[in-house]
Amino acid sequence: MTMAVTKLRVEEKLYQNRYLVDPGRPHIKVRPHERPSANLLALTHICPAKCYELNDKGQVETTPDGCMECGTCRVLCEASGEIVWNYPRGGFGVLFKFG
Amino acid sequence: MIEEEFDAIVVGAGMSGNAAAYTMASQGLAVLQLERGEYPGSKNVQGAIMYADMLEQIIPDFRNDAPLERHLVEQRFWVMDDTSHTGMQYRSDDFNEARPNRYTIIRAQFDKWFSRKVREAGATVLCETTVTELVRNAKGKVIGVRTDRAGGPIYANVVVLAEGVNGLLGTRAGLRKMPKPESVALAVKEMHFLPDEVIEQRFGLQGDEGCVIEAAGTISRSMAGLAFLYTNKESISLGIGCLVSDFAQTRESPYVLLDAFKHHPSIRPLIAGSEVKEYSAHLIPEGGYKAIPQLFGDGWVAVGDAAQLNNAIHREGSNLAMTSGRIAGEAIIEIKGRNQPMIRRNLALYKTMLDKSFVVKDLMKYKDMPDLIHTNSRNFFMTYPQLMSQAAQNFMRVDGTPKIEKEKATTAAFIKARSRWGLISDVVRLALAWR
Numbered sequence: 345m346t347m348a349v350t351k352l353r354v355e356e357k358l359y360q361n362r363y364l365v366d367p368g369r370p371h372i373k374v375r376p377h378e379r380p381s382a383n384l385l386a387l388t389h390i391c392p393a394k395c396y397e398l399n400d401k402g403q404v405e406t407t408p409d410g411c412m413e414c415g416t417c418r419v420l421c422e423a424s425g426e427i428v429w430n431y432p433r434g435g436f437g438v439l440f441k442f443g
Numbered sequence: 444m445i446e447e448e449f450d451a452i453v454v455g456a457g458m459s460g461n462a463a464a465y466t467m468a469s470q471g472l473a474v475l476q477l478e479r480g481e482y483p484g485s486k487n488v489q490g491a492i493m494y495a496d497m498l499e500q501i502i503p504d505f506r507n508d509a510p511l512e513r514h515l516v517e518q519r520f521w522v523m524d525d526t527s528h529t530g531m532q533y534r535s536d537d538f539n540e541a542r543p544n545r546y547t548i549i550r551a552q553f554d555k556w557f558s559r560k561v562r563e564a565g566a567t568v569l570c571e572t573t574v575t576e577l578v579r580n581a582k583g584k585v586i587g588v589r590t591d592r593a594g595g596p597i598y599a600n601v602v603v604l605a606e607g608v609n610g611l612l613g614t615r616a617g618l619r620k621m622p623k624p625e626s627v628a629l630a631v632k633e634m635h636f637l638p639d640e641v642i643e644q645r646f647g648l649q650g651d652e653g654c655v656i657e658a659a660g661t662i663s664r665s666m667a668g669l670a671f672l673y674t675n676k677e678s679i680s681l682g683i684g685c686l687v688s689d690f691a692q693t694r695e696s697p698y699v700l701l702d703a704f705k706h707h708p709s710i711r712p713l714i715a716g717s718e719v720k721e722y723s724a725h726l727i728p729e730g731g732y733k734a735i736p737q738l739f740g741d742g743w744v745a746v747g748d749a750a751q752l753n754n755a756i757h758r759e760g761s762n763l764a765m766t767s768g769r770i771a772g773e774a775i776i777e778i779k780g781r782n783q784p785m786i787r788r789n790l791a792l793y794k795t796m797l798d799k800s801f802v803v804k805d806l807m808k809y810k811d812m813p814d815l816i817h818t819n820s821r822n823f824f825m826t827y828p829q830l831m832s833q834a835a836q837n838f839m840r841v842d843g844t845p846k847i848e849k850e851k852a853t854t855a856a857f858i859k860a861r862s863r864w865g866l867i868s869d870v871v872r873l874a875l876a877w878r
């Protein structure tokens with residue numbers, strides 16, 4: 345399955361959801377790195393909102409706009425210092441209607 | 444922003460936080476509850492089956508106005524391979540009782556209702572407020588919290604950490620460790636909407652009757668995982684979850700698994716024509732008894748998912764959350780009644796009471812299951828389901844092969860796939876862990 349097809353599918357799913365994005369205040373950041381670790385690289389596949397992607401220099405970047413605040417990336421990459429993870433400010437982020 | 448000092452601050456308005464806040468407020472304690480979501484439930488995800496008994500112990504007449512979807516009269520357990528399912532099914536009219544035992548719910552709606560009850564009981568509830576830090580005195584006792592709202596800290600005699608599985612506050616304050624990738628599952632879920640009469644027809648239901656399916660097998664692609672399909676009034680909740688460590692290792696995408704489950708020939712006809720209105724993701728604590736952290740200390744207690752009180756084997760979490768929240772509230776009420784300080788020695792009462800409840804007893808019973816399932820996931824979630832399907836098909840397909848030869852073929856397939864010794868040891872270990 346190609347990346348493009350997968351990505352399209354997740355975006356369609358996220359499109360159903362309600363978000364209140366806090367502009368200019370991403371709640372997750374990737375620390376600058378030369379080569380991503382196995383766990384960081386895994387996030388480009390396993391983040392359920394596909395917030396992580398590989399850039400053309402082979403480094404992992406994140407755009408957490410569609411983030412559902414599950415914590416998977418935190419459990420895998422916070423302790424090693426590869427990412428900085430926080431909750432969005434109160435009221436911002438994903439807003440589940442059903443949950 | 445708030446000058447008054449509270450008896451208790453409850454962080455989080457999920458199942459455990461609401462149970463704790465309600466219990467304390469209804470006994471006249473001054474309770475402040477803080478929730479980061481726009482409304483209670485806006486950050487929460489559940490399957491969701493709700494167990495009546497545990498809520499009844501907190502709000503006996505909840506059936507009068509709680510938003511309940513369907514009461515369950517039927518449960519199916521399916522072992523699936525790519526084209527089939529082998530199932531067990533239990534249905535009983537006994538579940539059509541005056542006070543049904545289990546219901547499906549929609550968490551965002553349920554949490555709003557529960558929170559209204561908390562307010563009616565007299566607690567102050569502030570949403571859109573993320574607690575950023577625990578405040579401690581010189582001796583290290585937790586004496587309050589800081590939030591992302593303007594203004595200084597807010598003080599209380601005790602802080603109830605009901606912050607859910609991610610538990611940032613507790614882990615950052617060093618009260619407990621962050622969950623390990625092998626002790627949490629990542630679950631993704633979709634809400635599929637269909638007219639109620641279509642749901643009733645497809646599942647053989649009448650009125651508010653409900654049916655649920657729990658499924659395991661090759662759908663989790665050899666990872667330790669479980670899928671579910673729950674009927675609500677006018678929607679179907681459908682999802683799948685696997686251990687985060689397994690996801691990291693296989694690099695399977697959760698949404699690809701979810702889509703494959705939806706398109707499985709046994710599931711597809713059940714949701715045909717539905718409109719999807721939400722896609723969600725959440726972690727589930729799966730470490731069981733051995734993962735339970737320190738539950739109390741000077742000025743704090745931890746309840747629910749924040750304390751890993753979740754029974755992954757039975758897919759129960761909300762009832763353990765509600766019960767631990769209620770018990771923490773009762774312990775705090777008792778300590779306050781004796782005019783004693785909320786220090787570690789006194790708050791140990793919470794753990795003593797919890798140890799006597801079904802919460803810790805159930806987790807203790809299955810204490811070896813997580814390790815077993817984790818180290819054998821390929822057998823449990825790939826090999827055995829395939830074998831089961833082959834065995835069932837061998838049994839049912841009538842093709843002129845003598846039955847004795849079919850039986851031999853089935854046995855041989857099991858042994859070939861897993862060796863006689865491997866099979867025996869898996870069975871023995873499963874039995875020991877389950878015991």
Ligand SMILES: Cc1cc2nc3c(=O)[nH]c(=O)nc-3n(C[C@H](O)[C@H](O)[C@H](O)COP(=O)(O)OP(=O)(O)OC[C@H]3O[C@@H](n4cnc5c(N)ncnc54)[C@H](O)[C@@H]3O)c2cc1C
Pocket residue numbers: 454455456457458459460461477478479480483484486487488489490491492493494572573574575605606607608611612630631632682684725726727746747748749753758759760761762764
């Ligand atoms: C897909 C899925 C299916 C499930 N199915 C079932 C089921 O069928 N039956 C069942 O019994 N259990 C089920 N569970 C488990 C159940 O959902 C949990 O055990 C239960 O929700 C735990 O309740 P809790 O109050 O401890 O945590 P949560 O319900 O997660 O509540 C935590 C609350 O704290 C808030 N919060 C967190 N940090 C902060 C902070 N710093 N400041 C302010 N607020 C904060 C959050 O916004 C949230 O509202 C399921 C879980 C999942 C993910």
Ligand code: SF4
Pocket residue numbers: 372390391392393394395408410411412413414415416417418724
């Ligand atoms: S918290 Fe979950 S959804 Fe958000 S970026 Fe991390 S893995 Fe993705």
